[in-house]
Amino acid sequence: QVQLxxxxxxxxxxxxxxxxxxxASGGTFNLLTxxxxxxxxGKEREFVAAIGRWSGGTYYAESVKGRFTISRDNPKKTMxxxxxxxxxxxxxxxxxxxxxxxxxxxxxxxKFWGQGTQVTVSS
Numbered sequence: 246q247v248q249l250x251x252x253x254x255x256x257x258x259x260x261x262x263x264x265x266x267x268x269a270s271g272g273t274f275n276l277l278t279x280x281x282x283x284x285x286x287g288k289e290r291e292f293v294a295a296i297g298r299w300s301g302g303t304y305y306a307e308s309v310k311g312r313f314t315i316s317r318d319n320p321k322k323t324m325x326x327x328x329x330x331x332x333x334x335x336x337x338x339x340x341x342x343x344x345x346x347x348x349x350x351x352x353x354x355x356k357f358w359g360q361g362t363q364v365t366v367s368s
Contacts (some may be wrong), residue, residue: 247272247357249341256363257331261366265326267341268357274322275299278348280355281315281326281365283337290340294326295348304348309335331366338363 253265256326267279280295294315295304303315324341339362342355349355 247277247343249357249359251339251341251359251362254339254364256365256367258341259366259368260331261331262327262329263331263364265328265339265364266325267343267361269322269324269343270341272357275319276345277343277357278346279315279317279324280342280344280349281324282340282342282352282355283335284340284361285337288337290352292350292352293339295350297348298322302348304350306350328344328364331364333366333368336364336366 248270250268257263260290273350276298278297281293282290292306293309296315296317296354317324341359343357344355
C-alpha cells in the first residue's frame with residue numbers, strides 16, 4: 246500500500262509561485278507513475294501533470310503547460326510541482342496520485358491518492 250502526503254499549498258497573489266510536494270511511503274516509488282490533479286469547488290477533478298517511472302517522461306494539461314513543472318526525486322520518494330505565474334483560475338485543492346505502469350491522465354486510472362492541499366490565488 247502506498248501512502249501519499251501533499252504539502253506546500255497556500256494563499257498567494259496572481260503572478261506568484263508555489264512549489265507543492267508529495268511524499269510517498271510504502272510501495273516501490275521508482276515503479277510508480279506519479280500525477281497531480283486538482284479540483285475546484287463545483288468542478289470535476291482534472292488532470293494537471295504526470296511524470297513517468299524513473300522520470301521517463303512528463304505530461305501536462307494545456308492550461309498549465311509552460312507555467313508548471315513536475316519533477317521527482319526517487320531517493321527521497323518525493324514528487325514536486327513547481328507552479329509559476331499563478332492565476333486565479335488555478336485555485337483548487339491539489340491532489341497527488343500514484344499508479345504502477347505508464348503515465349495516465351484520467352483520475353480513475355490512479356490507485357493511490359493523497360488528502361490534498363489547498364492552493365488559493367487571489368487577483
